[in-house]
Amino acid sequence: MMNFDVEKIRAQFPMFAGKDKPLIYLDNAATTQKPQSVIDAVTKYYSEYSANVHRGIYAISEKATHEYESARTRIAKFIGADFEKSIVFTRGATEAINLVAYAWARHNLNPGDEILITEMEHHSNIIPWQLAARDTGATLRYIPIDETGTLVESEKYINPKTKLFAITQQSNVFGTTNPVKELTEIAHSFGAKVLVDAAQAMPHLMVDVVDLDCDFLAISGHKMLAPTGVGALFAKQEILEEMEPFLGGGEMIEQVTMETATWSEIPQKFEAGTPNIAQAIGFGAAVDFINQIGIEKIKDYEGEMTRYAIAKLSEISGMQIYGDLFCRGPVISFNVSGVHSHDLAQLLDMENIAIRAGHHCAQPIMRKLDVPATARASFYLYNTKAEVDALCEAIEKAKWFLATD
Amino acid sequence: MSEIQQLYQQLILEHNRNPKNFKEIEHADCKLEGYNPLCGDQITIFLKLENDVISDIGFQGKGCAISKASASIMTTMLKGKTKAEAAEIFNKFHKMVTDGTIGENVGKLEVLAGVHKFPSRVKCAILAWHTTMKALDEIKAEDGKR
Ligand SMILES: Cc1ncc(COP(=O)(O)O)c(C=O)c1O
Numbered sequence: 001m002m003n004f005d006v007e008k009i010r011a012q013f014p015m016f017a018g019k020d021k022p023l024i025y026l027d028n029a030a031t032t033q034k035p036q037s038v039i040d041a042v043t044k045y046y047s048e049y050s051a052n053v054h055r056g057i058y059a060i061s062e063k064a065t066h067e068y069e070s071a072r073t074r075i076a077k078f079i080g081a082d083f084e085k086s087i088v089f090t091r092g093a094t095e096a097i098n099l100v101a102y103a104w105a106r107h108n109l110n111p112g113d114e115i116l117i118t119e120m121e122h123h124s125n126i127i128p129w130q131l132a133a134r135d136t137g138a139t140l141r142y143i144p145i146d147e148t149g150t151l152v153e154s155e156k157y158i159n160p161k162t163k164l165f166a167i168t169q170q171s172n173v174f175g176t177t178n179p180v181k182e183l184t185e186i187a188h189s190f191g192a193k194v195l196v197d198a199a200q201a202m203p204h205l206m207v208d209v210v211d212l213d214c215d216f217l218a219i220s221g222h223k224m225l226a227p228t229g230v231g232a233l234f235a236k237q238e239i240l241e242e243m244e245p246f247l248g249g250g251e252m253i254e255q256v257t258m259e260t261a262t263w264s265e266i267p268q269k270f271e272a273g274t275p276n277i278a279q280a281i282g283f284g285a286a287v288d289f290i291n292q293i294g295i296e297k298i299k300d301y302e303g304e305m306t307r308y309a310i311a312k313l314s315e316i317s318g319m320q321i322y323g324d325l326f327c328r329g330p331v332i333s334f335n336v337s338g339v340h341s342h343d344l345a346q347l348l349d350m351e352n353i354a355i356r357a358g359h360h361c362a363q364p365i366m367r368k369l370d371v372p373a374t375a376r377a378s379f380y381l382y383n384t385k386a387e388v389d390a391l392c393e394a395i396e397k398a399k400w401f402l403a404t405d
Numbered sequence: 406m407s408e409i410q411q412l413y414q415q416l417i418l419e420h421n422r423n424p425k426n427f428k429e430i431e432h433a434d435c436k437l438e439g440y441n442p443l444c445g446d447q448i449t450i451f452l453k454l455e456n457d458v459i460s461d462i463g464f465q466g467k468g469c470a471i472s473k474a475s476a477s478i479m480t481t482m483l484k485g486k487t488k489a490e491a492a493e494i495f496n497k498f499h500k501m502v503t504d505g506t507i508g509e510n511v512g513k514l515e516v517l518a519g520v521h522k523f524p525s526r527v528k529c530a531i532l533a534w535h536t537t538m539k540a541l542d543e544i545k546a547e548d549g550k551r
């Protein structure tokens with residue numbers, strides 16, 4: 001692959017360095033490894049300018065504030081947002097979605113309104129809406145999926161009652177990339193607000209909020225090389241300004257009396273308390289790392305590897321791969337007949353290969369597929385075809401070990 | 406033996422391939438479903454009691470080798486035991502898979518001792534047992550009502 005030196009990239013990840021049997025990490029949809037530059041950014045904050053943000057009148061606090069805000073600006077730029085104050089730091093995509101469910105949905109939904117989601121959502125884009133529906137009297141509806149992990153007749157489910165449409169841009173089980181731009185346009189034509197869960201999409205493809213025109217975008221940092229404990233919510237400026245606060249506390253207030261308070265400007269209005277400063281700064285470094293390589297190149301590289309992996313895995317007898325075989329992100333869920341995914345993951349661990357086994361926080365999908373669990377291999381920019389080969393070999397070995405043929 | 410060999414002992418692999426008492430029991434005194442929310446595994450236990458003695462026990466469901474073998478071995482151990490004896494065996498088993506202690510007279514159960522080194526698999530091994538203990542409790546509760 002031109003211009004994509006995977007060995008050079010791998011060399012920047014301490015988790016892959018200096019082991020006799022190097023880690024083959026294929027659980028990137030759960031969380032990714034961190035490059036040295038991200039680790040360094042975190043360490044540097046703690047060892048050189050550790051201080052709270054937006055508070056101290058002294059140099060290291062100014063520096064911490066500057067770095068924290070600069071990370072926000074770089075994340076905004078990464079998703080094409082023209083206003084950095086429309087980025088609210090959160091703990092992750094889950095908190096971003098909950099923020100919208102509490103601060104927007106509970107103040108804007110009424111009995112009879114509909115919240116529309118899809119059957120391929122992660123639990124984090126299901127449960128907040130179940131709770132919001134329960135509290136507001138709104139109805140929660142689902143766009144169904146077929147066995148290939150594709151939405152079925154989405155347009156039919158969007159109607160004038162739809163007040164909020166929340167959809168994942170990429171499935172963490174099937175890897176399906178959804179036509180969110182087209183669906184957003186339809187939802188907007190009915191006056192609905194649209195939340196896009198970009199937790200799985202953003203690490204792998206260009207996400208542009210102006211192009212998508214979504215009202216909210218939920219972002220997970222740790223799935224795109226950033227530390228755990230940080231993510232973000234993008235929301236359109238006018239919506240954020242009108243929204244009620246989420247958590248109350250320090251940092252988010254302007255004036256406080258014994259009875260009441262007025263709120264800070266956005267985005268501080270939504271960042272009560274001391275934020276995850278080091279992690280946010282690390283997130284900025286992660287975005288820099290991805291930008292240096294180029295998200296388009298990452299997408300092409302992963303696309304080729306995914307096609308290769310599907311072809312290789314398909315050669316294994318008893319292999320069932322879920323989802324559309326051709327059109328997908330770098331996430332492959334599968335089962336091997338006679339080998340339970342738990343046993344497979346355990347046996348692969350002996351070969352130092354990390355895959356995921358289970359329901360992937362998507363029980364409605366498992367029910368649809370009528371399986372209790374699947375195995376899942378998910379790739380990122382540091383994985384190689386040689387690792388795919390090792391995976392396939394280890395699967396054959398596990399089959400032999402459990403003697404299922 | 407490596408840890409993984411201790412986990413997947415020959416006997417476990419055999420029970421996984423050919424589980425014992427992998428059957429439905431018609432007219433069971435209690436039929437109870439157990440579920441492992443962590444992995445989605447599901448098991449159904451069927452129990453028949455005669456004067457406080459487990460006269461028949463069977464299971465059905467979907468699970469990994471560890472959960473299937475554990476269920477299979479369990480059924481062979483509990484058949485013919487009283488409720489109190491069953492509870493005692495369960496306690497020994499529970500201790501063994503959580504901290505590795507191999508108590509007296511654990512018999513074949515010993516092959517599951519390796520599980521304690523794999524905390525994420527303890528739930529797999531224990532699912533059938535928890536479900537059975539709960540089923541026995543339910544029968545007790547119903548007896549009380551009668
Ligand atoms: C599609 C999807 N949405 C949301 C999340 C939750 O993200 P976070 O861990 O950042 O809260 C995940 C993580 O597994 C995911 O796969």
